[in-house]
Amino acid sequence: MRRWLNKWPLFRQLTGSDRLGLGSAVQSGRSRQMRARTENAEKVAKSICPYCAVGCGQRIFVSNGTITQIEGDSDSPISRGRLCPKGSASKQLVTSPTRERWVRYRRPYATDWEYLPLDTAMDMIADRVIETRERTWQKTDEAGAPVQRTEGIASLGGAALDNEENYLMKKLYTALGAVQIENQARI
Known part of the structure; x- marks a missing residue:
């Protein structure tokens, strides 16, 4: 008994x-x-939550090359170890089995889509940006004044992007020599 x-x-x-x-x-x-998912972590990396412009700190626990847990970073002066529901669920952003790991691509004049690995698609984009920049590069304008620019690359950012994304896009396109850099919020 x-x-x-x-x-x-x-x-x-x-x-x-x-x-x-x-x-x-x-x-x-x-x-x-039961043991905590963070107990056997081989590495703890600090990061920033990707969802909004607040910039909450995150601690990412990694075991065997796999993310085992993401939680708030108590050292962050912004979030002090706290995360909103989206930030708390950010582990699913990178570990979900439904996450797309392929790019759908339709070649010029093709009628069907094909799947490409993400690395291949990123390389294709980089190659096209480099080729366009080299082909359309202007050292001087019509009057002979130095301009060091390309008019073959332009950017139109969206209002759904946060300040950090817009800032990084502006830096990237300026470094590439683009002059047509605009945002939907200003139009």
Whole structure:
């Protein structure tokens, strides 16, 4: 009978040393064997939440090359270890089995789409940007004044982008020599 009663947390709490029920009295056999996802992390990387412009700090726990947990960074002066529901779920952004890892691409004049690996698509984009920049580069204008620019590359940012994304896009396109850099919010 006592063995059967010992399975009840309330009985263990009343008869054992954990009277407040804050420790072993309320643990089941299963919960005693559970370990935190952060306990065996080989590496902890600091990052910033990707969802909005607040810039909440995150700690990313990695084991065997796989992200095991993402939680708020208590060292962050912005979020002080807290994350909103979207930030708390950001692990799903990178580890979800439904995450797209391929790019759908339709070649010029083709009628069907094909799947390309993301790395291949990124290389194709980089090659096209470099080729366009080289082909349309202007050292001087019509009057002979130095301009060091390209008019073959332009950017139109969207209002859905946050300040940090717009800032980085502006830096990238300026470094490429583009002069047509605009944002939907200004138009």
